[in-house]
Amino acid sequence: MVRIPFFLGWRLSTLRNGIQDSLAYRWDFFLRLFGSALVPAIVQFTLWYSAFKLGSAETLGGNTYAELVAYTATSMLFSQLRTGDQDFTIDDMIRTGTFSAALLRPVRPLEFIYLRSMGEKLSVMILASLIAITASIFTSMHFSHFLQGLGIAILGNIIHFQIGCAVVTLAFYWEQSYAAIMTKNIIVSLLSGEMIPLHFFPENLTWLWKGLPFYLYIYGPTQIALGRWTGGDVTHQLWIALAWIAGLGLLVRMLWSYSIRRYQALGG
Amino acid sequence: MGTANFSTPMTYSIEASHIGRDFRSTKKKPGFKGILSLLFHPEIVVKQAVTDVSFQIREGEFVGLIGSNGAGKTTLLKVLSGLIPPTTGTATVLQETPFDRSLKFRKNIALVMGQKAQLWWDLPAVEAFDLLRAIYQTDPVVHRARLDELATLLGVTSLMQTQIRRLSLGERMKMEIIGAILHRPKLLFLDEPTIGLDILAARRLRAFLKEHNKSEGTTIILTSHNMDDISELCKRILVLKEGRLLFDGAPSVLIAENECQLRVQFSTAIDPGAVKENLDELVFGIDKDPDQQETLLFTLDRKQLASAIQRLMSSFTVLDFSIQEASLDRAMTKIYKGEA
Numbered sequence A: 001m002v003r004i005p006f007f008l009g010w011r012l013s014t015l016r017n018g019i020q021d022s023l024a025y026r027w028d029f030f031l032r033l034f035g036s037a038l039v040p041a042i043v044q045f046t047l048w049y050s051a052f053k054l055g056s057a058e059t060l061g062g063n064t065y066a067e068l069v070a071y072t073a074t075s076m077l078f079s080q081l082r083t084g085d086q087d088f089t090i091d092d093m094i095r096t097g098t099f100s101a102a103l104l105r106p107v108r109p110l111e112f113i114y115l116r117s118m119g120e121k122l123s124v125m126i127l128a129s130l131i132a133i134t135a136s137i138f139t140s141m142h143f144s145h146f147l148q149g150l151g152i153a154i155l156g157n158i159i160h161f162q163i164g165c166a167v168v169t170l171a172f173y174w175e176q177s178y179a180a181i182m183t184k185n186i187i188v189s190l191l192s193g194e195m196i197p198l199h200f201f202p203e204n205l206t207w208l209w210k211g212l213p214f215y216l217y218i219y220g221p222t223q224i225a226l227g228r229w230t231g232g233d234v235t236h237q238l239w240i241a242l243a244w245i246a247g248l249g250l251l252v253r254m255l256w257s258y259s260i261r262r263y264q265a266l267g268g
Numbered sequence B: 001m002g003t004a005n006f007s008t009p010m011t012y013s014i015e016a017s018h019i020g021r022d023f024r025s026t027k028k029k030p031g032f033k034g035i036l037s038l039l040f041h042p043e044i045v046v047k048q049a050v051t052d053v054s055f056q057i058r059e060g061e062f063v064g065l066i067g068s069n070g071a072g073k074t075t076l077l078k079v080l081s082g083l084i085p086p087t088t089g090t091a092t093v094l095q096e097t098p099f100d101r102s103l104k105f106r107k108n109i110a111l112v113m114g115q116k117a118q119l120w121w122d123l124p125a126v127e128a129f130d131l132l133r134a135i136y137q138t139d140p141v142v143h144r145a146r147l148d149e150l151a152t153l154l155g156v157t158s159l160m161q162t163q164i165r166r167l168s169l170g171e172r173m174k175m176e177i178i179g180a181i182l183h184r185p186k187l188l189f190l191d192e193p194t195i196g197l198d199i200l201a202a203r204r205l206r207a208f209l210k211e212h213n214k215s216e217g218t219t220i221i222l223t224s225h226n227m228d229d230i231s232e233l234c235k236r237i238l239v240l241k242e243g244r245l246l247f248d249g250a251p252s253v254l255i256a257e258n259e260c261q262l263r264v265q266f267s268t269a270i271d272p273g274a275v276k277e278n279l280d281e282l283v284f285g286i287d288k289d290p291d292q293q294e295t296l297l298f299t300l301d302r303k304q305l306a307s308a309i310q311r312l313m314s315s316f317t318v319l320d321f322s323i324q325e326a327s328l329d330r331a332m333t334k335i336y337k338g339e340a
Helices: A006-022 A026-054 A065-082 A086-096 A099-104 A109-138 A143-168 A178-191 A203-210 A219-225 A232-262 B031-040 B073-081 B103-108 B125-135 B140-154 B169-181 B199-216 B227-233 B272-279 B302-315 B328-337
Strands: B012-027 B043-058 B062-066 B088-093 B109-113 B187-191 B219-223 B236-241 B244-249 B259-266 B283-288 B295-301 B318-325
Touching: A006 A109, A006 B125, A026 A065, A026 A109, A065 A109, A065 A143, A065 A219, A086 A099, A086 A109, A086 A143, A086 A178, A099 A109, A099 B109, A109 A143, A143 A178, A143 A219, A143 A232, A219 A232, B012 B073, B012 B219, B043 B073, B043 B088, B043 B219, B043 B236, B062 B073, B062 B199, B062 B227, B073 B088, B073 B109, B073 B187, B073 B219, B103 B109, B109 B169, B125 B140, B125 B169, B140 B169, B140 B199, B169 B199, B199 B219, B199 B227, B219 B227, B227 B328, B236 B328, B259 B302, B272 B283, B272 B295, B272 B302, B295 B302, B302 B318
Parallel strands: B043 B244, B062 B219, B062 B236, B109 B187, B187 B219
Antiparallel strands: B012 B043, B012 B088, B236 B244, B259 B295, B259 B318, B283 B295
């Protein structure tokens, strides 16, 4: 029998456990799979339709109707990988004192929470891959491009979690950080490419999305999956993502080691 | 030539030295003005939950931590388990500083809170225990045997495939206990584990904990408002009042040997004041029975029993009476009321 090393053992069990947990409520699971991506997608499709079919535009931001429809459809796959309510969960755990259970187990509490939530994301990844395989048969999309995009999107997901962990430390000072998380999520929606393709931004404002990591969640992976960023671009984005992960890792570690002293473990 | 010292050094699981812990919170005044003031000029209130508490607990002891609501019991448990740091003083638990929460420390302790689920709500118990096995690196074969043993002892074998949220309070508490001791912690903190349990379930849980402490030598710190838990399980109690340690010793010390309780049922509801006039020099205290209007509870010296009964029978219509031993319950009530 193959013996799984401890450092991997509890992580695999946690992932598996997270999958089981996400399947506990069947209908909720199916709705969550792509439910929240529908609204921004419908808004985008309506916009493209209005501009091209009703307004008779030929291109928008340098893109044709077909290119923008492809963007919206592909970005839906990655936007579901980005979404995650771990920061809201941790905020609630800090406020109500249920974080205590995670603190006393002999594993890193934040990593444990992340891995459990990734259980659900694995299901999304599998489904998104199946859709991408189908799309690669019927369209010009290459599945290998999709996989590269998926790789960046996974790193984006880690970054998203890390930023959430940093923001949620406000709960130690303000008792809850709900509004701060919501504000962050609105900025993310705008600067991740979920609402509109980021190349729609005026030239003098591109620094706004390029200087932040949010584009690595949806816009970057979508551009890679559609073959618009290839080769060196992908490697470049990979390094940028890894640098963000390293920097944010240090920031989260520092913030938590200081803020956790204010944890009150309320309730008995 | 020096004298050889053959005495075994005392090993403590817990050493608490002058522990104090305060909490800061904002105070909300009533009404709309209060809301506005909370937004712009919040009044910070500092509450001293635990003050200057010192004690030592040896390996394998079963210690009761008791006190009225807000006495600081749970706060003390949180400090000792490493959830929160003390504001003043130091705690050494299993030779470590709890708030450092080293990997070794976390592997050797467990905390069960009666009012807070530690297990995962949506998972079947067996899946939750399997995850705990992976976390605590227990050998699968050893884990299986241990789980079977504990499930049998607590009578929950048939519930292993049931989601935690679908279990009754008593069943869930048994699962929480199993989850806490599966990995054989050296130190177990139990915060009101019998809360909400029926008499039978509470009795079974007590029997189990007693046996567990005896057979495995686990140090157990128990907080409970149920004095049956404390009397049956703890040879030593720590009594907290308003955050301060009021008593540290055997429960029997608190129970007056000569004291007993006379329970008298009258034909009608009687004002304790009227009875007191008749028995003033004979009894220490008179309480109403919370369950029966016509019944009064007299605390008195055993030697005065005959005289008290005689006087009551001659002045009132007594339907029934019984004599009870002085209990820890009574002793604690006196402490809470400030009579002792």
